[in-house]
Amino acid sequence: MRLISxxxxxxxxxxxxxAGELWADLKSVREKLSGVHQEFExxxxxxxxxxxxxxxxxxxxxDMAGPKWRExxxxxxxxxxxVFDGQNLLTMEEGGDEFxxxxxxxxxxxxxxxxxxxxxxxxWSKAVESGRIACGxxxxxxxxxxxxxxxxxxxRRLPEGGEYRMLKGTARASFDMQTALLVSLETVETLQRxxxxxxxxxxxxxxxxxxxxxxxxxxxxxxxxVPMASLREVKELSRWSxxxxxxxxxxxxxxxxxxxxxxxxxxxxxxxxxxIILMDFWATWCPPCRSDSPALExxxxxxxxxxxxxVGISMSEDRIEVERFLKSHPHTFPTVLSSExxxxxxxxVSAIPTYVVVDRDGxxxxxxxxxxxxxxxxxxxxxxxxxxx
Numbered sequence: 001m002r003l004i005s006x007x008x009x010x011x012x013x014x015x016x017x018x019a020g021e022l023w024a025d026l027k028s029v030r031e032k033l034s035g036v037h038q039e040f041e042x043x044x045x046x047x048x049x050x051x052x053x054x055x056x057x058x059x060x061x062x063d064m065a066g067p068k069w070r071e072x073x074x075x076x077x078x079x080x081x082x083v084f085d086g087q088n089l090l091t092m093e094e095g096g097d098e099f100x101x102x103x104x105x106x107x108x109x110x111x112x113x114x115x116x117x118x119x120x121x122x123x124w125s126k127a128v129e130s131g132r133i134a135c136g137x138x139x140x141x142x143x144x145x146x147x148x149x150x151x152x153x154x155x156r157r158l159p160e161g162g163e164y165r166m167l168k169g170t171a172r173a174s175f176d177m178q179t180a181l182l183v184s185l186e187t188v189e190t191l192q193r194x195x196x197x198x199x200x201x202x203x204x205x206x207x208x209x210x211x212x213x214x215x216x217x218x219x220x221x222x223x224x225x226v227p228m229a230s231l232r233e234v235k236e237l238s239r240w241s242x243x244x245x246x247x248x249x250x251x252x253x254x255x256x257x258x259x260x261x262x263x264x265x266x267x268x269x270x271x272x273x274x275x276i277i278l279m280d281f282w283a284t285w286c287p288p289c290r291s292d293s294p295a296l297e298x299x300x301x302x303x304x305x306x307x308x309x310x311v312g313i314s315m316s317e318d319r320i321e322v323e324r325f326l327k328s329h330p331h332t333f334p335t336v337l338s339s340e341x342x343x344x345x346x347x348x349v350s351a352i353p354t355y356v357v358v359d360r361d362g363x364x365x366x367x368x369x370x371x372x373x374x375x376x377x378x379x380x381x382x383x384x385x386x387x388x389x
Contacts, residue, residue, distance in 0.1 A: 022147060023124035029180035035219030036064040036181065039212040040115060045205045046340045056342045057258060060208070062113050065219035071113045080345060084111050085224050092231065093345060095248075098238060099231045115182050115208045122149045122171055135176050135183050137210060144174040144183055151187060165192045183210050193318060200318050239350035242369035249346065249364040254356070259341035261334035262322070267311060269362060275309040276384045277358040278377070281349050283315050284325040288371035289353045293329045295374060300333045307360070308386055313338060315352055359384045 030036075040060045063070045071082045072094070079094040089102040089111040102111065112118040127149040135144040151169030169189040176183055185208040192201050238244065249255075254277075259267045269277060280296060282289035300310045310333040314322045318339055326335065338348070354369040357380045366380045378388045 022127050022129075022145075023119060023122075026175055026180040030064070031066045033179060033181075033215050034065070035217045036062075036215040037213065037217075038062045038064075038115075038181065038210060040208045041211050043207045043209070044342060047203045047205075056260070056340075058342055059211075060115070062115065063220070063223045064113075065221070065224065067110055068224040069113050070223045074344075082113075083224060083226050085226065090226050091237070092226070093237060096237070097231055098234045099226060099228070100235070100237055101233060115185055117149075117151070117171060117173075117185075117187075120152070122151050124149055126150050130172070132177070133174070135174065137176070137183055137213065142176045142178045145177050146172065146174045148172050151189065162194045165194070166190070167192055179215060181213065181215065182208070184208060200320060202318075240346050240348055241350050242354050242356075242367040245346065245349075245354075245356060245364065245367035250366070252364060253362050254358045254364045255344035255346045257341070257343055257347070259336045259343070261336055262319070262326075263334075265334065267334050267336055269358065272309045272311075273362055274360050275307045276360060276381060276386045278308065278310045278381065279347075279356040279358070280310060280312045281315055281347070281352050281354040281356075282312060283317055283352055284321050285317075286352050288374075290325075290329070291371075292353060292374045293331070297329075297331055297333075299377070300331075303381075303386060303388065304333075306387060308381070309333070311336060313343070313347065315349070355380075357381060357384050 038061075040062065042058050042060050044056050044058075058074050061072045066086070067084070068086050069084050073079050081092050081094060083090045083092075089104070090099045091102070092099040104111070109118045109120055127147050129145060130148050131146045133144050133146060135142045149171050151166070151171055153166050153168070155163055155165045157163050167190045169187060171185060171187045173185045174183045175181065185206075187204075187206045189204045189206075190201065191204055192199060254269055256269050257267075261267050278299075280292075282292075284290070296310060296312075300308065304310075312331055312333060312335040314335060314337050316339055317337065319337060322335065322337060349369070351369045353371075353374070354367065355374070355377060356367045357365045357377075359365050365384045368376050368380065382388050
């Protein structure tokens with residue numbers, strides 16, 4: 001296997017020298033490998049208003065063969081899968097029946113997995129080599145080249161209004177010099193979110209750390225083939241709603257998540273196994289959510305000693321807005337901010353309030369939404385096994 005350092009003619013052996021041609025050289029070497037399988041632990045830390053949020057973790061599985069690749073986040077209902085088959089970038093959900101085809105311009109680079117930021121996301125012309133170290137992964141160990149590269153700013157409109165902007169970002173990546181495969185990546189992004197009420201700034205640090213890797217085997221070509229005949233092409237994947245949850249998740253284990261509440265305490269569904277869980281998806285601007293808030297608190301105070309657990313999930317709002325609301329409408333049950341935690345796709349519901357009931361075994365029993373949902377809750381909780389009056 002040739003060393004990638006032999007291909008990097010433009011890169012000096014000294015640290016802190018321009019490495020602008022590095023991306024093309026890495027890509028060229030990497031695509032000559034046979035099948036590649038990588039598993040990463042991904043940690044995201046979101047800081048805002050001088051508050052440190054406990055990191056959220058997920059796992060990402062990546063398979064590559066030449067220019068083709070398949071990337072999947074944590075498995076389970078609602079898990080997202082992206083596939084580049086050499087021509088098309090397709091996005092779908094695990095177990096879903098829809099796919100989205102990302103339109104490409106002729107001048108665009110080939111799309112890349114999230115762990116490999118291409119020139120559309122990173123300004124590789126300004127890359128700087130910062131050193132060469134032992135990768136600390138293979139046996140015998142390989143050498144890694146460490147590179148700092150600025151990220152290109154971006155702006156995204158939010159479904160609920162307003163926009164997110166990435167004002168400034170940097171990435172530090174280490175690549176195995178023998179295989180050109182990524183061993184670690186850390187990105188730091190300065191974000192600004194604008195809404196009709198105000199703006200707030202935040203910093204997002206994302207780390208990809210390689211946990212398992214194999215390469216050189218014959219690739220499984222079925223991984224890069226999407227059965228389009230059995231899927232419907234759509235402009236965007238269908239949003240999750242109470243009706244979709246009832247159709248697809250009733251009688252199955254509730255998708256797990258690992259989050260932190262607003263006080264930094266860990267929140268997982270597994271920790272509440274043996275209890276009946278009511279997940280309340282809400283927002284401060286939603287009139288039915290505001291009117292249901294006191295009744296939910298009353299319900300929790302009355303039945304928490306009878307194995308009822310309520311988890312409030314604030315949808316796409318920043319901490320300041322939610323804290324302001326909870327000062328006048330206090331909750332003694334945990335509140336999770338979706339803006340600061342990674343949530344399964346099934347919990348990115350399109351209508352609020354939405355209530356999801358999970359029984360003592362962790363099975364989804366029911367889901368209702370809208371301003372009439374709360375009136376059904378007692379009967380749904382009773383169906384789940386809670387003794388209600």
